[in-house]
Amino acid sequence: MRSDWIPYALVAMPMLAGLMAFVLKSDRVRRILLLLAAAGHLALTLAALRLHPEPVPGSWIALDDAGLLFLLLTSVLFFAAAVYAQVYLRTESVSEHRDPEGESLLFDNAPEAVFTGCLLMFLGTMTLVEVGRHLGMIWVGVEATTLASAPLIYFHRHHRSLEAVWKYLMICSVGIALALLGLFALASVESLPSMQFDDVLRSAAGVPPAWLKAAFILMLVGYGTKMGLAPMHTWLPDAHSEAPSLVSALLSGSLLNCAFLALWRMAQVCFAAGLDRFVQDLFLVLGFVSIGLAAVFIVSQRDFKRLLAYSSVENMGILAVGAGLGPAGAAGAFLHAVNHSLIKAALFLLAGNLLVLYGSRSTDAVRGAWRSAPATARLWLFGLLAIGGMPPFGTFISKFTVFKAALDTGHFILGALLLGLLLVVFAAMSRVGLKMVMGAPSPVPGASRRVGPVAMWVAPSLILLSLSLVLGLYLPGFLGGLIQRAAGAAGVWP
């Protein structure tokens, strides 16, 4: 049974489910549809992982290593978010909504049909980016993710989330338009038969370097905006802190990876054309600017969702730095993308719990959660330590690999700078985490508002964190192979 229909199914199924979700009337049926679609997508991805269909050269949609890796990540995260959504949507539909920033004005939610529909379309568009083998197709996919995720951010019809949506739309659209300009710059070169990834790779050497460099810079700025690299990251904190937590989990967990994947495709083209030094310098500059700027905002951050958003910017900076340190660094970057997505998604879901319980996003309102919300507090603390790079978790190994790559390639000063910045961020985040978890418990106004069993609220985060813990202790062979083939490195891990 030829298995190359799987990628097409992976894209089509969520889209169809999304359209059905718009049409369905009853909320309960739609939530079950969401869960079924997520489970189906996960099943298909696992099947693709087992069958591992070889990408047909010249085909527009096929699964290669990097695509499969991020696809696996996206579907796992989406399944966790879908499980979380069952109780979240029930809570949202029941209770009235008080404004977290205490301006005591009520706001209503967007119709749930729009939310669920857009969520499924969002999954479909992300899958399109991950399975796309045609640079133009990838661009269309990335632009489509922006448009699909915009209504999701505006689920809470609130003037701040409206402002966040407007900024998200405008900044990302401008950024991605620049990426389109880069795409056309690349396409206008005569020697390239078509924009299909394999053709471009094959004839990359023939492209005049000036055009290729200009195209890469435009794509770097374009997809860098979508990926949240500083100084184009300005939309990210607003969008991630105003969106519902399960949407921010998907935004941080899988959307940023898709942008990184699109950027990595173009980087592979440049590597094929021998512009390694050029690409690596750009990645290193933007990476370190991102980590530095994110550290600035993490240090005295008062809002824990914005804290997670800036942590995403910082981790995307680490991905860029990893990609700029040669194949071994890129392998570390890919593993870091996996770990970061798992832990960040878990943290955002926990942030959602805290927001529902404490009714406020400020880190001062949440105190002594260790006793008043035991499960959430424990996972929250472990998650924050994990994202900082604590050993048992996978982030330690990936950050270590990136740092080792920095030393192997002789960038000693950069390695030291990386460690210094990571230290600052780790100190700032653990300080916030510990202050929120320890101490005398502060009042918990929203304890009664949570509908449904507590397990459903906490299970997705627990599963995601334990996945990262497993990655920390034992890197499964297939995943290690996938990462190394995607990064073009070999023998990074024993």
Add this chain to the structure above:
Amino acid sequence: MTMWLQKCPGILLALLLAPAVSGVINKVKALFAGRRGPPVLQLYFDLFKLLAKGAVYSRTTSWLFRAGPVVSVAALISVLLIIPFGGPSLLSFPGDLAVGFYLLAIARFFTVLAAMDTGSSFEGMGASREVQFSALAEPALFLGFAVLIRMTGQFSFSEIFGSMTASTWATQAPALILVAVVLMVVLLAENARIPVDDPNTHLELTMIHEVMVLDHGGPDFALILYASSLKLWVFASWFAGLVVPRGVGSPAASLAATLGGVLLAAVLVGVIESIMARLRLLRVPQLLLGAAALAAVALLLVMK
């Protein structure tokens, strides 16, 4: 078996004669003062009397208070196992130097704990002073032994004092003299002799070592007195091992010579106690740091 017998006299002598040393010191002080003074065996009588008595314990104390004297006696007897006396010690292995110092420290630690356990402000004050002075005396002691290690190249008590022959004295006389002075000062500080602390004062505020054992009675007090006499014996045997060069003569002769050395140390302490008054408490750190400086000079002499 013969090898064990040949090493036994050192420890047996120590266990038996230790209380006599303080008797000798008091006899020397008495002669200086022109009075007959207590008999040399006075401490033995005190010990037997105390062992026969009951005990009174303060309400605030716990098992720690009772463990204090036991641990200090056990620790000091085991220090004696590794101290050479005239011949090699019962037990010796490279590094027993460090174990010896640690055992002394354990004894001091448990005595301080027992003192703090009673909760009285006098004992707290005594304990705090004791700890301060020993913290300042230890550098001098360590530097002194560092000189000896550097000189002999060995790292165990019996090897060090075993190779302290007349020839080493001939070649390294100045350094050895300095180390002897340092050992004497540390002996005075650690065993609560006159310049640092007055053993038979009755004013709690001025005591250091005595006040820590204020609340102990009966057998506990006997154990403490015996432990402090053993401690005096340890320091005296270090001093004697240094001053009396080992070597010529049969083992019995070197045993007798070392006994003479201990006697000499006791007399010296008695003389010092008679001719000097107590130093002000603020002066004691300067004395101890002076001793450490002397040891450092000796180390420089040896190092070049």
Add this chain to the structure above:
Amino acid sequence: MRNVHVMDLLLMLVILTNLRLLASSRLGACIWWTAGQGFVLGWLTIAAAWPHPAVETWGLGVLAAGLKGIVFPWLLFRTLRLVDVRREVEPYVGFNVSLGMGLAMLFAAFALARRLPLPAGLESTLWMPAAFFSLFAGLFLIVARKTAVMQVIGYLVMENGIFAFGAAGVRHEPLLLELGILLDLFVAVFVMGIAVFHIARDFDHINVDRLTSLRE
């Protein structure tokens, strides 16, 4: 050759529209001018492959012209009608200064075009400058205007510039991709229109510079 003159004329029209947009102070006029520019660009894609434009190029050109010329203005006017907000354009940068900046950008576009190697098969030398100038003007409009609708118009002008650059340089672009890009553009404008409508309803103004409550 007659075709070159037609193309030069259309390209000059594009450049003049940009300048007009930079100096215009009324929303309604701006929307019509952008629509005009989009329409012209649609025909330009056909004119670029004039001797024998393939069927796809015809389809593409007509679709682009129709979309940019008719659908987008209809969308934007519908939004403006629902919003019934003052139709004045509040600029950050005064109109005269904007015009000055416009000329500087035009000059930069020509300089940049001259430095870049001209893709083969392009008769008119005005393609690159027109494309880059539209891009710069679009960016400038977004940055220097306060009204949300004006920013959407800036985005459209930028998109027109990129589209012109694509039409000029790219010969063998598969139709499916162009359609994908146009679909994305349409959905983008549609979503932006809804966003503007909500902003107007919630804030009862569409001045972007008052949207600053999310800051550090």
Add this chain to the structure above:
Amino acid sequence: MVLLALACFAIGLAGPVVVRALAGVTGSLAGCAGVSCALPGAMWPLYGLTLLLGCTLLLGLFVAVTRRSLLAGRDVREADTWGCGYTAASARMQYTATSFAAPLTHFFGGILRVIRAGGPVRGLFPEPSQLATRVPDVFEKTLFGRPARWVVARMTVLRKFQHGRMNLYILYIALTLLALMLWKLT
């Protein structure tokens, strides 16, 4: 907790056994098999140490047993701690940690900067006064505190980057593009 303490105690006593058990690990790390090459001179001192500490333990037990047997027959009474005649001794008069360490902190006073609150009693008929001394953690304040505060102060200056005005955000993108182009393409 007790278990861990006992484990430490056991390792202290059973030094040679532990070293032989770990021979495999140390061997592989040091790149040669067997205990001897991993810790050449270690075995003999460990035996001596175990023997000596064993003796100490036995002596301790022996002395404790004799002490208990001596006291068995005698009358053991409870009384107040010796207060040199002062009967109203209270817990507050006990030596605290700060007072215990006072001589040494006074000795190193130059570095440690002891903080004293309140002062000695003044006047002929003094009203009640109090004295509290506290030794701040010098290293935390100078080595970590001061640089951390300096870094945070610099960082808050940079926080204005996220000022909320979207136009400038898009200007950032345009400027980054221009900067990268100028840097890398010229």
